[in-house]
Amino acid sequence: MTIRAVVKGVGHYLPERVVPNSELETMVDTTDEWIRTRSGIERRHFAADGENTSDLAIKAANAALKDAGLEADDIDAIVLATSTADFTFPSAATMVQAGLGMTQGFAFDVQAVCAGFVYALANANALVLSGQAKRVLVIGAETFSRILDFNDRATCVLFGDGAGALILEAEEGAGDNTDRGILACDLNSDGRFKDLLHVDGGVSTGDSGYLRMQGKEVFRHAIEKLAKTAHTSLDKVGLSGDDVDWIVPHQANIRIISGTAKKMGVSMDRVVVTVQDHGNTSAASIPLALSVGKSRGQIKEGDVVVTEAIGGGLAWGSVLLRW
Numbered sequence: 001m002t003i004r005a006v007v008k009g010v011g012h013y014l015p016e017r018v019v020p021n022s023e024l025e026t027m028v029d030t031t032d033e034w035i036r037t038r039s040g041i042e043r044r045h046f047a048a049d050g051e052n053t054s055d056l057a058i059k060a061a062n063a064a065l066k067d068a069g070l071e072a073d074d075i076d077a078i079v080l081a082t083s084t085a086d087f088t089f090p091s092a093a094t095m096v097q098a099g100l101g102m103t104q105g106f107a108f109d110v111q112a113v114c115a116g117f118v119y120a121l122a123n124a125n126a127l128v129l130s131g132q133a134k135r136v137l138v139i140g141a142e143t144f145s146r147i148l149d150f151n152d153r154a155t156c157v158l159f160g161d162g163a164g165a166l167i168l169e170a171e172e173g174a175g176d177n178t179d180r181g182i183l184a185c186d187l188n189s190d191g192r193f194k195d196l197l198h199v200d201g202g203v204s205t206g207d208s209g210y211l212r213m214q215g216k217e218v219f220r221h222a223i224e225k226l227a228k229t230a231h232t233s234l235d236k237v238g239l240s241g242d243d244v245d246w247i248v249p250h251q252a253n254i255r256i257i258s259g260t261a262k263k264m265g266v267s268m269d270r271v272v273v274t275v276q277d278h279g280n281t282s283a284a285s286i287p288l289a290l291s292v293g294k295s296r297g298q299i300k301e302g303d304v305v306v307t308e309a310i311g312g313g314l315a316w317g318s319v320l321l322r323w
Contacts, residue, residue: 004181011063040254044160044279056163057141081116114311116283160279164287250309
């Protein structure tokens with residue numbers, strides 16, 4: 001008998017405020033054409049004043065619970081990926097736990113920036129396989145608008161706010177690559193590249209700081225590392241790019257998305273793309289795209305899905321699953 005962590009539901013939430021490129025033209029020295037050409041982004045969502053990361057996460061979690069036909073107390077654990085938690089502590093995950101009315105189980109945050117949801121999925125999968133939890137609510141939620149420097153036109157146009165959630169449940173499988181559920185994970189990091197993408201402040205520095213990025217260098221690392229990690233996960237279970245129904249990548253930049261797909265030998269008609277509507281929502285981008293992809297009718301039961309992401313750290317990784 002082999003236990004697999006199988007997707008039972010998915011959901012997302014986006015703040016009401018939509019910020020098109022034309023609005024940013026009035027805030028910073030940029031143009032709609034410049035943003036679209038370099039990133040593929042047309043609009044993004046910004047959280048309202050007083051609307052925090054945990055608020056977005058709770059709404060996405062409720063959507064996932066509804067999709068799965070479950071209640072909050074059916075969940076054993078919450079793993080929340082975020083770099084923009086409401087407070088230094090407690091974790092945003094425990095605030096979501098309370099907000100859902102979940103009176104048992106446990107909850108914790110994972111911080112791996114844009115790779116956060118991949119890391120959270122891998123951790124949730126381990127909880128299921130080890131028997132620590134039967135059902136895990138995995139969330140990615142961010143309010144990156146709070147750490148943007150609106151004098152830095154190279155970064156402030158790229159990011160947005162949002163949340164996505166996914167529920168994993170333990171099920172028996174045959175133990176081969178025909179099983180539904182998570183089939184393989186691959187996680188990596190290299191702290192030598194910290195300065196390529198970071199926030200120049202934090203609690204121990206006494207200054208909250210702003211996001212800083214060396215875009216050309218991040219781009220250079222991204223395509224190579226994302227394609228490699230995706231192939232590593234596929235190789236673990238004897239699959240190849242030809243077996244992939246959908247790539248659901250971190251939605252950072254359309255050029256990175258298309259470049260990675262090309263390197264993997266997968267055509268863009270098998271890639272779920274939402275970056276034009278949401279911008280880069282960091283740890284929220286993959287679960288957002290999974291939820292949107294399902295709602296569009298793209299992702300169906302039995303499909304082989306590869307998710308991959310890279311973020312500050314540098315941290316990167318992939319998760320291969322059968323929906």
